[in-house]
Amino acid sequence: MPDGLQLTDLRFAYPGGEASVTVRSWSVNRGERVALTGPSGAGKTTLLRLIAGILEPQSGSVSFDGGDLRAMTAGARRELRLARMGVVFQDFALMDYLTVAENLLLPLRLGTGATLAHEVTARGLADRLEVGRYWNKPAAQLSQGEQQRVAIARALVHGPELVLADEPTASLDSARKMTAAHLMLADARERHAALIMVTHDPELLPLFDRVVSLEELAA
Amino acid sequence: MNLAGPFHLAWRYVARHRVQTLLLAGALGVVLALPVAVRVLVRTAEHQLRARAESTALVAGPRGSETDLMLSALHFRKGADEALRYSVCDALRDSGLAEAIPLHLHFRAQGAPIVGTELEYFDFRHLRVAQGRMITRLGDCVVGARLAREKGLQAGGSLFSSPEQVFDIAGTYPLKMRITGVLASSGTSDDEAIFTDVKTTWLIQGLGHGHDDLVKPENAGAVLSKDKGQVVANASVRMFNEVTDANVASFHFHGDPADFPIHAMIVQPHDAKSEAILTGRYQGNKEVQIIRPKDVLDGLLGTLFRLEGLIVTALALVAGAAAAVAALVFGLSFRMRQREFATLAQIGVGRGTLLLTKGCEVLFIGVAALLIAFGLIFLLRLLADAVIISGLR
Numbered sequence: 015m016p017d018g019l020q021l022t023d024l025r026f027a028y029p030g031g032e033a034s035v036t037v038r039s040w041s042v043n044r045g046e047r048v049a050l051t052g053p054s055g056a057g058k059t060t061l062l063r064l065i066a067g068i069l070e071p072q073s074g075s076v077s078f079d080g081g082d083l084r085a086m087t088a089g090a091r092r093e094l095r096l097a098r099m100g101v102v103f104q105d106f107a108l109m110d111y112l113t114v115a116e117n118l119l120l121p122l123r124l125g126t127g128a129t130l131a132h133e134v135t136a137r138g139l140a141d142r143l144e145v146g147r148y149w150n151k152p153a154a155q156l157s158q159g160e161q162q163r164v165a166i167a168r169a170l171v172h173g174p175e176l177v178l179a180d181e182p183t184a185s186l187d188s189a190r191k192m193t194a195a196h197l198m199l200a201d202a203r204e205r206h207a208a209l210i211m212v213t214h215d216p217e218l219l220p221l222f223d224r225v226v227s228l229e230e231l232a233a
Numbered sequence: 234m235n236l237a238g239p240f241h242l243a244w245r246y247v248a249r250h251r252v253q254t255l256l257l258a259g260a261l262g263v264v265l266a267l268p269v270a271v272r273v274l275v276r277t278a279e280h281q282l283r284a285r286a287e288s289t290a291l292v293a294g295p296r297g298s299e300t301d302l303m304l305s306a307l308h309f310r311k312g313a314d315e316a317l318r319y320s321v322c323d324a325l326r327d328s329g330l331a332e333a334i335p336l337h338l339h340f341r342a343q344g345a346p347i348v349g350t351e352l353e354y355f356d357f358r359h360l361r362v363a364q365g366r367m368i369t370r371l372g373d374c375v376v377g378a379r380l381a382r383e384k385g386l387q388a389g390g391s392l393f394s395s396p397e398q399v400f401d402i403a404g405t406y407p408l409k410m411r412i413t414g415v416l417a418s419s420g421t422s423d424d425e426a427i428f429t430d431v432k433t434t435w436l437i438q439g440l441g442h443g444h445d446d447l448v449k450p451e452n453a454g455a456v457l458s459k460d461k462g463q464v465v466a467n468a469s470v471r472m473f474n475e476v477t478d479a480n481v482a483s484f485h486f487h488g489d490p491a492d493f494p495i496h497a498m499i500v501q502p503h504d505a506k507s508e509a510i511l512t513g514r515y516q517g518n519k520e521v522q523i524i525r526p527k528d529v530l531d532g533l534l535g536t537l538f539r540l541e542g543l544i545v546t547a548l549a550l551v552a553g554a555a556a557a558v559a560a561l562v563f564g565l566s567f568r569m570r571q572r573e574f575a576t577l578a579q580i581g582v583g584r585g586t587l588l589l590t591k592g593c594e595v596l597f598i599g600v601a602a603l604l605i606a607f608g609l610i611f612l613l614r615l616l617a618d619a620v621i622i623s624g625l626r
Contacts, residue, residue: 068579089583096581107576109242111249116241123238124582152249 017079018043018208019065019176021231024074026057026064035060036232037074044175045206047199049219052228058212059104061228062178065210066101067091078176096125100169102179106161108168110154114145117153118168125172132171139167142197144190158185166194170201177202179211183218195221239586243593257562258598262605264555268548269610275541277617278624279534282307285421286526288358290508291500293317293325293333293515293523302522303529305338306497308422308622309346314339316494319431321521323491325500328514330507335495337434342392342410345380347427349434349495357499360423364388365414371436371484372476374410374429378418379619388414391475392427394437408437409475422622432486435493436476441486443473563595 024037035057042048052058063069065076067083076083078098083091095101108117118136122128140146143163148156153164162185169177179198183191195211195218202209211222219225247254285307294302295315304310316339325333334357337349354360355367365388368375376386386392393407410429418424435441457465473480486493500523502508515523567574574587613620 066579092578092581092583094581096583099581101580103576103579107579109573109576112242112245116245120238120242121580121582123235123241124577124580124586125235125238127235127237 018046019210020075020077021065022075022077024064024071024076026060026069026071028060035064035071035228037061038232040226040231042208042210044208045203047202047209047221047223048211049222049225050210050212050228051214051219051225056228058228059180061231062101062180062210062212065176066095066099066178068095093125096121097172098175100172100174100177102162102165102169102177102182104180104184106165108153108161108164111152113150113152114140114148114156114164115150117164118171121168122172135173136167136171139170139197140164143167143194159187159190162186163190163194166198170198173205173207175205175207177207177209177211179209181212181214183213183215188217191215191218235586236589239589240593243590243597247594247597254598254601257559258601259605261555261559261598261602262609264548264552265602266606266609266613268545268552269606270613271541271544271548273610273613273617274621275537278537278621281421281618281621282530282534283527286530289499289526290502291331291511291523292497292526293321293500293521294497296518296520296522299522299524299529300533302497302524303526303533306336306499307526309338309348309426311338311341311346316496317498317521318491319493319495320491322495322498325498325511328511329503330511331500331502334499334501335431336497336499337431337494338496339494340434340437341395342427343380343384343395345377345384345425345427347374347394347429347434347437349429349431351431354428354499357501358419358421358423360419361417362414363417365412368413368428368430370476370481371430371433372408372410372481373413374427374433375414375416376412376428377416377424377426379424379622380426381415386412386415388412406474408433411476420618425622431495432490433476435486435490436484438494440488440493441484443476443480443484559598563591567591 019040019042021037021040023039024035026035028034050058050061060069064071065078067076067086070084078094081094083094086094101107109120112120115133115136116123118140119128119132122132137146137149140149143166145156145160145163145167148160148164153161156164162182166179166182169179169182177198182198183194186194198209198211199221201207211218213219286303289307292302292306294306295317297315301310319335322333322335325331332353334351334354335349336354338346340347340349348354352367362375363378364381365375374392376384376392381387390412392410392412394410396407410427410433416423416428432441457467459465473483476484500511502511512523512525515521577587577590578584
């Protein structure tokens, strides 16, 4: 059974539109860190959503560790996403009325349950991303940059095997951008997880094992 | 399925939006409590009215509404101003068929009824003085326990009867009454009344008065003329508005007390035969009526229960409508929060968990509404007696 992510003859179009994402063949191994680039509106976010199983392709396959997402039920895809994937959404997807701590532990609380060890991990991630001091503050009261760092920490807290990050440093200043990127890259390496990060930042691209553009994937 | 997560998420949502939550729960709680509250009040009223009515065999009063007479004689509610002559009371006593206790119910002080009666009333109602002593002379009064507590009245203090006509300088002046005691609580309308001798209420009415003794040499300057015991004085003569040990002897009544007014009488026949004779005797009387409070009450309660049924049905319909509105509010709220639920779904939260989260929110608000309803009903049960007694006044 192949390890990591495999995409084959993937084709997706929004209803009434032309094909917005096409991928001939693409693999990302466990432990590999890949930067995904492409012009705005080319379909990078859509591709991440297809990989996460939030969207379903019209044709082709997405499989992770040998399991075909298209063959799974919507519920099974959600469980896979909750337990084995970590997603940093462009809009952060935080719950305004929850504190930083509660947001970080939310996927665990709604999934298998949060343990003390998870809380320690979450606290450590929050400290490293410099949002630990806001531990008990509601997410609504944080700045964009702080919210983005909380979203990064939430994607990593349960030790996912595949991390999908959609421009996770877009709202961060230069120093914090590097801190966040290094943290995500090191985390993927340490845990032998696959990391796909959508980014346009030329400072970050050299840090990845591979840089792939959407055009290349379609060719 | 992990239940703790949805429970926690729902709790955090309602806690974060506590004002809206409390408003919704409060509105639902009040609507839920209303039908029970009506039932509690009606049952308490029934208990209050029935206990008092069953302990009073007959009530006599001027012709008019039987219900008004019952409520004024038993609960001191101010009714019509029609009065009987005191001689009717004497006539009843002289008949040898019953004991009669007069009640003068026209005046008030600090919003509470002043009940002019005789000492027999206290024995009849088993009222005892908890603080101070019983009335001993003209101008004395004792007050009910609840009234004393609410108005801070105590033995040794005083009370002014309410002025009847504020702008009539020639009218009756308020009388300053000496509070000699506070009655022990009885849980009845007696707790909220002021009791005095019937003669004191006649004094308030202006049928008697006290003033400087014109026979004394120091008041000779006030005498205009003397003719065969008829003394005419000028306006310098001091009228007393308070009965004291020093001036009590100067108080006197003009006219025959037999003609003085009373508003009702409690009549205790010696036996069933006496009761039958008395009720028969006064059946055709054009001035006096004798009623059995229990019979009048049965008629009143019959109407009350019919009304209660209608009100409870109406309130149950209102509760149903409120539940429908609440369902709509929840529906709209969940629709407005679609983005939030979509976010949770994107993270990987299952449909069942989302439904459970919504269910927990509804449950929290429902439980809060029930707690508010129970709290209101508990509070009402504590206050029901006082509410009913005040309402009867």
